[in-house]
Amino acid sequence: MSAAVKPVKGSGAGGARDLFGLRTWFGHHQSLSILVIVCIIAMVLPVVSVLPPFNGFGTQKDWVAGFAQAGVFVLLALGLNVVVGFAGLLDLGYAAFFAIGAYTFAYAASGFTGLDIPFWPMLLVGAITAAIFGVLLGAPTLRLRGDYLAIVTLGFGEIVPVVFLNADKYTNGTNGITGISQPSLHGLFGIYGFGFTNPWPYYVTILAIITVVVMLLYRLQDSRLGRAWVALREDELAAASMGINTVTTKLLAFSIGASTAGLAGVFYASKLGSVTPDQFQFQVSFTALAMVVLGGMGNIWGVAAGALIIYELQSQGLKQLDAFVKALHLPALALGPINIDIGAINFLNLQYLLYGLALVLMMLLRPEGLFPSRRRRRELHEEPAVDELTSPDPTGERE
Amino acid sequence: MTEATTMTTASAATATAAATAPLLDARAVTKRFGGLVAVRSIDFDIPLGSIVSLIGPNGAGKTTFFNVIAGVYELSDGEISFNGEVVVARPRRTWAEPIFWFLIPTILLVLAIGALLVGIVPIGEGLILATLAAVIPALLVALTRPRWYVAMLARFGIFRSSRPNEMVSLGIGRTFQNIRLFANMSALENVMVGMHSRMHATPADAALRLGRHRREEEAAVKDARKWIRYVGMAGYENEAARNLPYGHQRRLEVARALASQPKLLLLDEPTAGMNPVETREMTELIARVRKDLGVTILLIEHDMKVVMGVSDRVTVLDHGEKIAEGSPDEVRANPRVIEAYLGRGAASA
Numbered sequence: 001m002s003a004a005v006k007p008v009k010g011s012g013a014g015g016a017r018d019l020f021g022l023r024t025w026f027g028h029h030q031s032l033s034i035l036v037i038v039c040i041i042a043m044v045l046p047v048v049s050v051l052p053p054f055n056g057f058g059t060q061k062d063w064v065a066g067f068a069q070a071g072v073f074v075l076l077a078l079g080l081n082v083v084v085g086f087a088g089l090l091d092l093g094y095a096a097f098f099a100i101g102a103y104t105f106a107y108a109a110s111g112f113t114g115l116d117i118p119f120w121p122m123l124l125v126g127a128i129t130a131a132i133f134g135v136l137l138g139a140p141t142l143r144l145r146g147d148y149l150a151i152v153t154l155g156f157g158e159i160v161p162v163v164f165l166n167a168d169k170y171t172n173g174t175n176g177i178t179g180i181s182q183p184s185l186h187g188l189f190g191i192y193g194f195g196f197t198n199p200w201p202y203y204v205t206i207l208a209i210i211t212v213v214v215m216l217l218y219r220l221q222d223s224r225l226g227r228a229w230v231a232l233r234e235d236e237l238a239a240a241s242m243g244i245n246t247v248t249t250k251l252l253a254f255s256i257g258a259s260t261a262g263l264a265g266v267f268y269a270s271k272l273g274s275v276t277p278d279q280f281q282f283q284v285s286f287t288a289l290a291m292v293v294l295g296g297m298g299n300i301w302g303v304a305a306g307a308l309i310i311y312e313l314q315s316q317g318l319k320q321l322d323a324f325v326k327a328l329h330l331p332a333l334a335l336g337p338i339n340i341d342i343g344a345i346n347f348l349n350l351q352y353l354l355y356g357l358a359l360v361l362m363m364l365l366r367p368e369g370l371f372p373s374r375r376r377r378r379e380l381h382e383e384p385a386v387d388e389l390t391s392p393d394p395t396g397e398r399e
Numbered sequence: 400m401t402e403a404t405t406m407t408t409a410s411a412a413t414a415t416a417a418a419t420a421p422l423l424d425a426r427a428v429t430k431r432f433g434g435l436v437a438v439r440s441i442d443f444d445i446p447l448g449s450i451v452s453l454i455g456p457n458g459a460g461k462t463t464f465f466n467v468i469a470g471v472y473e474l475s476d477g478e479i480s481f482n483g484e485v486v487v488a489r490p491r492r493t494w495a496e497p498i499f500w501f502l503i504p505t506i507l508l509v510l511a512i513g514a515l516l517v518g519i520v521p522i523g524e525g526l527i528l529a530t531l532a533a534v535i536p537a538l539l540v541a542l543t544r545p546r547w548y549v550a551m552l553a554r555f556g557i558f559r560s561s562r563p564n565e566m567v568s569l570g571i572g573r574t575f576q577n578i579r580l581f582a583n584m585s586a587l588e589n590v591m592v593g594m595h596s597r598m599h600a601t602p603a604d605a606a607l608r609l610g611r612h613r614r615e616e617e618a619a620v621k622d623a624r625k626w627i628r629y630v631g632m633a634g635y636e637n638e639a640a641r642n643l644p645y646g647h648q649r650r651l652e653v654a655r656a657l658a659s660q661p662k663l664l665l666l667d668e669p670t671a672g673m674n675p676v677e678t679r680e681m682t683e684l685i686a687r688v689r690k691d692l693g694v695t696i697l698l699i700e701h702d703m704k705v706v707m708g709v710s711d712r713v714t715v716l717d718h719g720e721k722i723a724e725g726s727p728d729e730v731r732a733n734p735r736v737i738e739a740y741l742g743r744g745a746a747s748a
Contacts, residue, residue: 031608132535139538216606223605223612224598231581231592238579241469243567243596243659247542252602375583378639 031215038211042204057320065199068271070311071206072264076284077291077307078213078300079260084289085298085373086226087253088233090150093137093157094288097258099164099280100133101126101265106177106275119183123209123266130262131255138254142247145236157285165277176276180269194271202271209267210304213260217300220256229253230375283352287314290355294362296369298376305371314351322347420483422447422663422695423468427477430463437463439719440477445663450689450696452706454730455716456739461699462576464716465667468697469573470566481569482662491558499552500537504530567596572661574652576668576699582641586632586651589640590623593658626654630684646677653684663695664688670702678702685709707731715739 026033048054049063058066076098083091104126108117117125137156141149164171171177183205185191194201220226228249231239240246269275287310295306325342332341347354362369368376421444430438438460445451453461466472467487468479478488511526540548544562552558561569572593581589598619604612627636630650635643640651649669656664666685670678682705688694700706706713707727715723715730717739723730730736 135535135539139542142542219605219608220602223602223616224595224600225602225605227584227588227592228595230584230588231595234581234583235579237471237563238575238581239592240563241471241567241573241575241579242593242655243564244592245543245562245564247544251539251542256602378641379583 030218034215034218035211038207038214042207046203057316061199064203066312066315067308068199068202068206069315070308071203071210072268072271073288073291073311074210074304074307075206075213075260075264075267076288077295077303078210078217079257079264080288080292081257081297081300081303082217082220082229082260083253083257084292085303085376086221086229086233087250088229089141089250089253090146091153091254091257092150092282092285092289093153093155093160094257094261095280095282095284096137096157096160097130097134097261098265098268098284099160099275099277100258101130101262102269102275102280103164103171103177103265104129104262105266105269106180109181109270110177111179112172112177116181118186119181119266119270123263126266127259127262130265131259134255134258135251137258138251142250154282154285157282161277161280164280171277174276174278176274176279178274180273180275182273183270196273202267206267209263213263214300214304221300225249225252287355290359294358294369296371296373296376298373299369299371302369302371302373306369309370314355318347318351318354420447421445423479423481423697425468425477425479428464428467428474428479429476430460430467430472431475436719438467438716441716441719441721443714443721445695445697446711448689448693448695449711450685450698450709452698452700452710452713453716454700454703454706454713458718459716459739460719461716462667463719465573465665465697465699468566469571469665470561470563473560481566481571484569485558486566486569487560488558490560492556493559495555495557496541496552496559500541504533504537507533564596567659567661570660570662571665572656572659572663573665574649574656574667574669576671578648578652580640580648580651580655583639585637585639586627586643586654587620587623587636589651589655590626590658591619593626593655594619594622596659623658626658627651629657630654631680646673646680649673649677649681650684653688657688657692657694661694663697666696666698666700668699668701670700670705678705681705682708 045067046060046064049058049060049067054063057063076094079097080091080094083089083094105119105122107113108115108122108125109119137153141152144152164176165173167173182194182196183201184193185201191201194205228239228244231242231244232246232249236246239249268279288307291307291310292303293306294310295304296302322345325345325347328343330341330343332339332343334340368380372380423443423445425441425443428438428441428443429436441464443464453464455461463472467474470487474487474489476489478485480486507526507530511523511530513523514520514526515523544565549559581592584592598615600609600612600615624636627633630653632647632650632654635647640648643651653664653666653669669685670681673681685696685698685705686709689696698706698710710727713723713725713727713730714721715733715736717735722735722739723733725733
């Protein structure tokens with residue numbers, strides 16, 4: 001379809017310039033260009049991390065380990081974007097599917113059950129398991145919209161970690177499941193188990209997963225299903241009256257979104273080697289949602305970039321801000337009874353305050369996100385009416 | 400319109416074959432909202448290949464009747480058959496439907512509890528898992544209502560009216576009184592959404608970029624362009640629907656409905672808010688759709704010039720009841736119609 005629909009999207013509005021024919025080329029070789037882009041990013045990120053000022057913040061190894069971790073959140077944001085950005089269903093319990101993916105792998109490859117199923121097939125199993133739970137969550141929420149939907153998904157997001165916490169016999173409760181196997185290539189490229197010390201295999205693995213997910217999401221976005229999602233978001237009754245089965249379409253959004261979180265969960269459990277219920281609290285859902293909103297709902301690359309930026313800001317940015325302010329040795333100000341000592345503030349603890357601030361500012365100044373989709377921009381910033389533009393009118397039928 | 404002839408639907412062929420059989424046949428249709436009777440025991444049929452208009456003062460029940468046909472509302476009484484098949488009627492024996500969902504899971508659960516009571520714990524736990532696993536497909540079938548499931552229910556006398564999307568698959572397309580385009584999608588995308596029910600590529604086909612998906616998409620883009628040209632909007636394909644001039648939005652709605660290849664097209668006040676020139680163009684479009692494509696049309700309209708110009712037959716509703724039916728001229732002369740519109744006394748004056 002790249003051949004068929006791309007001209008419509010790219011050449012259409014007249015505003016988009018075709019730089020050296022690159023846009024056309026990308027349109028015709030979508031998956032290849034996604035691969036190329038991810039490869040470039042994969043090479044650029046480690047290089048950037050050894051350049052000043054970033055090399056002062058940590059070794060390249062630390063950075064790469066951080067990127068691998070950020071990749072988990074990129075996956076979460078990509079999946080949540082399907083539910084929230086494409087289909088317009090507000091999901092506040094997304095971490096539940098992340099948890100389900102992680103526990104699926106924990107059961108399949110740890111001393112807890114005694115099983116040792118390899119990582120690679122479990123990626124698929126984790127995705128499918130999460131997708132099934134996506135349907136289970138989707139089913140009771142089909143008639144709900146907006147606030148009501150958000151509350152039900154919030155409830156689901158709370159139930160899942162609580163079940164993992166309290167079903168001691170099956171989940172080992174608070175202590176979680178430890179001793180989960182690492183991925184292994186069984187000697188391919190001379191790599192056996194990935195271990196805990198070398199971040200590079202994880203980095204490459206998560207980028208590979210992200211590449212595949214982005215390719216699939218692009219294909220779905222440009223298909224009959226992708227159009228049905230957007231139509232559903234725009235006007236549910238009109239969508240139904242155009243022959244779209246709203247039930248199937250919503251369930252597919254929930255399950256495809258959940259399966260991406262399942263992938264992230266399997267990778268996360270394997271990388272960390274342990275899962276506990278407190279890793280999947282509401283903050284994770286919230287962070288993923290913030291990444292989607294700040295990155296630009298509905299835009300695949302936008303939410304991926306948003307996730308990376310937010311993850312790095314919160315893991316590195318806050319730490320460096322903290323160190324920077326401490327290094328200034330600001331004197332404590334005493335204004336009567338109030339003591340202001342900026343040097344004593346731990347900025348790492350202010351993470352959610354800063355999140356909130358960023359979200360408020362974003363919603364006021366740029367509600368469509370950092371990298372909005374064309375559609376979302378249209379929605380939030382009304383364009384001038386057609387009559388004022390010099391638009392082609394070959395039929396000459398307008399009065 | 401050369402492309403129009405190539406797009407002629409199957410209904411055009413059948414139009415000549417069985418010109419007398421009604422395409423849509425409503426019997427004693429009643430719709431109550433609480434104590435309010437919006438539509439009261441209306442008999443109504445639409446002959447194949449005709450243009451039938453539904454008129455009446457505000458609040459006469461026109462749009463309610465329309466929505467019943469489109470599958471938006473459940474019916475309080477009566478039944479509607481389309482193409483000889485009952486598609487809307489009062490729900491029957493719906494209480495029995497959950498039996499089908501819970502039959503297998505319940506059996507498994509009883510066995511599981513039995514096993515646990517007897518003391519065979521592993522089998523009991525396994526059966527509980529099987530119960531959960533059985534719930535999921537049952538749930539999916541119950542929610543998505545595939546055709547075989549509906550047919551199976553019908554064999555047991557369980558009936559639920561078709562949903563709006565099923566109506567489209569059967570061949571009923573519609574437009575809305577207040578324009579309901581997908582505002583942020585382009586004109587072309589809007590029409591492509593209209594084709595949804597005539598496309599068959601699955602998400603898996605799209606994910607794997609199978610030839611089936613690609614060919615279907617290419618054909619869909621081509622057809623969508625044709626429909627946009629057909630309603631006289633060439634050049635606006637990539638314009639967001641929200642940015643289109645009002646008259647074009649109305650025509651785009653018609654194009655979107657036509658893209659689903661309907662046998663019956665429901666038009667809800669297609670010329671509301673239009674100037675005389677736009678109204679004339681819309682009237683011509685309606686006549687052309689019937690002539691070129693053989694599509695049967697049900698029209699709700701306030702503009703009498705439109706109604707009298709294109710209709711084969713006019714039905715007048717007032718306070719949810721049918722007060723007159725006949726050719727435009729007959730209806731115009733009918734004293735009850737004049738009374739409904741202008742009040743008692745006007746008829747004799």
